[in-house]
Amino acid sequence: MTDLRMLPAALAVWVAAWALTGPGERWSGLAAGLVAVVLVAAGLGIVFLGGPGRDGLPVSRSRRAMTAWPAGHGRRTWLVLPDGHPQPGRDARTAGPARTARPARPAAATVLVAHIALAAACVLGVTASAHVQLTGRAPLAGLAEQRVTATLVGAVVSQPEPFAFAPGAGQHRWVLAARTVDARGVESAVRAHVQVLSDAVPRYGATVTVSGGLRPADPGAAETARLNADSTAEIRAPPSVLRVLDTHRTALLDVTDPLSPQARGLVPGAAIGDTTRLPDDLSEELRRTGLSHITAVSGGHFAVVVAVLTLLCSVARLPRPVRVLVIALASFAFVLLVRPEPAVLRAAVMAAFALTGVALGRPSQAVPALAASVVGLLVIDPWLARSFGFALSAAATAGLVLLAAPLAARLAPWTGEALAFALAVPLAAQAACGPVLVLLDPSVSTVSVLANLLAGPSLVPATVLGLVATVLAPWLPAVAGLVAWAASGATWWIAAVAHRCAALPGATVPWLGGPAGALLLAALTGLALWAVLRRGPRRGWPESWRATARSGLRQVVRETLRGTPPDVLREPRSGGSRSARAPRPLTRARFLLLLAAASAAALVVALAAPRLAARSGMPEDWQVAACDVGQGDALALRTGPASAVVVDVGPDGPAADRCLDQLGIARVDLLVLSHFHADHVGGLRPVLAGREVAAALVSPVPEPAANAAATETALTAAGVPVRIAGTGDRGAAGSLTWRVVQAGAGTGANDSSVVLAARVGGLDVLLLGDLEDAGQAALVPLTGRFDVVKVAPHGSAVQSRALAERVRPAVALVSSGRDNEYGHPTDEALDLYTGVGAAVVRTDECGTVALVVRGEEVSLAGC
Structure with a gap:
């Protein structure tokens, strides 16, 4: 039987942690007191409802005789007297008829109160932990609200990673566990995490000092504040163990550098979770096909590592204590090697429970181990309740433990046991993770089960060979290179499956986003599982x-x-006639x-x-649309029933492609790329792959150079004619006319944006790109009144009042990402355009929006 007794406590702790790290953080102290009262009341309830009886054995408060058991089997002998009270130790010959008996099971009320007591104890732990940690974060949170400049000292607790949307080239993002903060001449002790953006790339585990401007973090974020670093200095090297492991990580990247692009990204990804060199198109294909878990180290990787080590220990005939010690040390080193991310921590703690059970000779059950892992980790870090990685890891594990075996049992009569198990694993994981994935991306993959079924067998050799190459790389780079080359064969198959499955028609289906979409998918999944599992396995196909x-x-x-x-369908060759009802040949x-x-x-x-x-949900007669692509720009101006002029394509990913599908755009008459920052050209490849593009108009300033070169390569490969924009250029597409008001007028990528004016559906539209101070000032004498303006850049505080008063639009479109890193749109920008009489429409609040012209009226769709 599956032991589910810890599940209510784990769910209660998760809900409490989520609430206390968000809207309920101010009430953490009061919540701790209330939960303590509930815990005391539950303890008293257990005592009065079903406490221990005589000789420490639980008995029912009822005076009924106890359930009889057969004699023998080593159980204690009880005598049940006529009044119903059991008397141990009396002789049957003097006390009348006797039988052996066991105490009755505790009453349902006692069990319920016991569950409440357990849940309350766990919730009290997470509540107390959240209260203590919020108290430690308070000084730094206050300074961040005031946006002061400060110097922090602490340890680097995340692997630095390139940040695509950084204002400067080559910047990296990482997390600092701050221990002291010096602001306004006062040094204070703190215990808080800070997200840092810096040019320097510190070593994981090093103690550093960093200075810069503090900014408040997003509500509910695990970090207390954000800091854009002006200077970073290492004051203490990482521990020796981390330095050794860093050497292995770097050496693996070196030996895989000569391999193919997919191997350079996937071999380190499958072995140690390093995705810094994973090609963008391959990363998107892995996401669309549900194969991203291959590069996200979690339970599957731990299972492979532990299984291989167990096999080696068995071959070496090591005694049980030595085996446990070897596997424990190797698991600990593996955690440090891949970095203790939320999913890795969950897998590591469950592995610790399993090893403890093996050491004691009592193997643990998976569900209690998972629930205990969730409770323990949330008590240590309540902000894990808001981590999608942690949620996906826990959901996938729960799905595999609870659903894989029943699904395999139902499939086996129809497919055979081997194929049934192979299908049940991805089906169970998809069913459990689907509602969580919808919160990240409002779509459902229809090919994830097929992709995992095909790619799954390659994960083990890719992981094992990649880890062997990691171990050998610092000492035997030539041998490690050969092993990595062998691993690249397995990763080639994974990449091929991802590419083919992602290219299938309907590989992803749009879905309702947000909590409503997650709840709807969870309800439909639950209904389907109930229909499948409510009856036992069938006999399958008749033989x-x-x-x-x-x-x-x-x-x-x-x-x-x-x-x-x-022969089976052929007409009779001779004799008799074919029946009137016989099928045609x-x-x-x-x-x-x-x-x-x-x-x-x-x-x-x-x-x-x-x-x-x-x-x-999108009207057929829209004229101007602003796509919700996150922190970036992508706009469409309608030129025909299924065609448009598209201006910018948003950041890396399929968001712009999906938006154009939603708008019904199969042909792009003109693709305008205002400038080459990643949040405007990153989504180019999916847009090119999804439709015909007749021509492209690009900025005359190729900055950043790498993005400009990649853009030119993609357009050339797609056979799209490219033209450099110049001030005064003009043209027409369908009923739309356009002209370039300004191009390359300033210095830097933003101020060199292509400014496009267009007339479509009776609306005069001005698209400002990401113009800053100089570019907007230069534009003022070149413009007049417009009906619609796309605000630059993303509603930042850099706005020209003279330009806003000159243009005086009826509608101001602001394209920015929800909860973005920069605080866009700012109050200054919103107040400015509201003050000149514009209706401000924001994609971070409304999602994809469209303007519809019907007669003399202009209406808004999608918000």
Whole structure:
């Protein structure tokens, strides 16, 4: 039986941690007191409802006789007297009829109170922990609200990673566990995490001092504040263990550098979770096909590592204590090697429970181990309740533990045991993780089960060979290079599966986003699981069907290839006449025709269904649309029923592609790339792959150079004619006319943005790109009144009052990401455009929006 007794406590702790790290953080002290009262009351309830009886054995408060048991089996002998009280130790011959008995099970009320007591104790732990940690964060949080300049000292507790949207090139983002803060001449002790953006790349585990301007973090974030570093200095090196492991990480990157692009990214990703060199297109394909877990080290990687070590220890015939010690030390080193991310911590703690059970000779059960791991980690760090990585890891583990075996049992009669288990694992993980994934990306992958089924066998060799190469790389780089090359064979198959499955029509289906979408998907998944699991396994296909299908299929294929009708479907050769109800003979031509018709119908459905589903909710007569692509720009100006002029394509990822699908755009008459920052050109490849692009107009200033070169390469590979924009350029597409008001007028990428004016559907539209002070000032004498303005840049505080008063739009579109790193849009920008009479429309609040012109009225759709 599956032991679910810890699940209510784990769920209660998760809810409490989520509330206390968000809206309820001010009430953590009061909450701790209330939970303590509940815990005391529950303890008293247990004592009065079902406390221990005589001799320390629990008995019911009822005076009924106890349940009889057969004699023997080493149980204590009880005598049940006529009044119903058991008396131990009296002789049966003097006390009347006797029988052996066991105490009755505790009453349901006692069990309920015990569960409440356990949950209350766990919630009290997480509440007290949150209260203590919030108290330690308070001084730094106050300084961040005041946006002061400060100097912090602490340890680097996350692996520095390149930050794509940093204002400067080559900047990295990492987390500092701050221990002291010096601001306004006062030094204070703190215990808080700070997200740092810096040019320097500190070593993981080093103690550093960093100076810069503090900014408040997003509500509910694990970090207390954000800091854009002006200077960073290492004052103490990392511990020797971390330095050794860093050497292995760096050496693995060195030995995989000569390999193919997919291997340079996937071999380190599958071995140690390093995705810094993973190609963007491959990363997107892994995400679309549900294979991202291959580069996110968690339970699967731990299972591989522990299984291999257990096998080696068994071959070496090591005694049990030595095996446990070896596996524990190796697991600890593996955690440090891949960095203790939330999913890694969950897997490590569960592995610790399993090793403890092995050491004691009592193997632990998976569900209690998972629940205890969740409780323990949330008590240590309540902010893990808001981590998507932690949520996905816990959900996937719960799905595999609770659903894989029942699903395999239902599938086995139809598919065979091996294939049933192979299908049940990705099905269980998809069912458990689907509602969480919808919160990250409002879409559902329809190919994840197929992709995991095909790619799953390659994960073990990719991980094992990658780790062997990691161990050997510092000492035997030549041998490590050969091992990494062998691992690249496994990763090649994974990349091929991801590429092919992602290219299938309807690989992802749009879904309702946010909590409502997650709840809807969870309800539908639960309903489907209930329908499948409510009955026991069936007998499967009748054997007569299987035999007929096998023989019939063989004969159809054989005869079709020979060019003659199959015997089983052929008209009688002689004697008698064919019955009036007999089916017509299936000739080869008719067979191929039916196959082609079925394939065409399936293709039409697969291609049309996702696009029709995506377009639901967006009016057919929209004229101007601002796509929700996060922190970036992507706008569309309608030129025909399925065509548009598109200005910018947002950051890396499929967001702009999905938006154009939602708008029904199959052809881009003109693609305008205002400048080459990643938040404007990052989504180019999916847009090019999803539709025909007739021509492109790009900024005359190729900065940043790497982005400009990548953009040129992508456009050339897609066969798109490219033209450098110049002030005064003009053209038309359908009923739309456009002209370049300004291009390359300033210095730097932002001030060199292509400023486009267009007239579409009776609206005059001005798109400002990311112009800053100089660019906006230069634009003032070149413009007049416009109906719609795209505010630059993303609603930052850098705004020209003279330009806003000159343009005086009726609608101001602000394209920015929800909870973005920069605080866009700022109050200054919103107040400025509201003050000149504009209705401000924000994609971070509304999502994708469109302006619709009907008669003399302009209306807004999507908000």
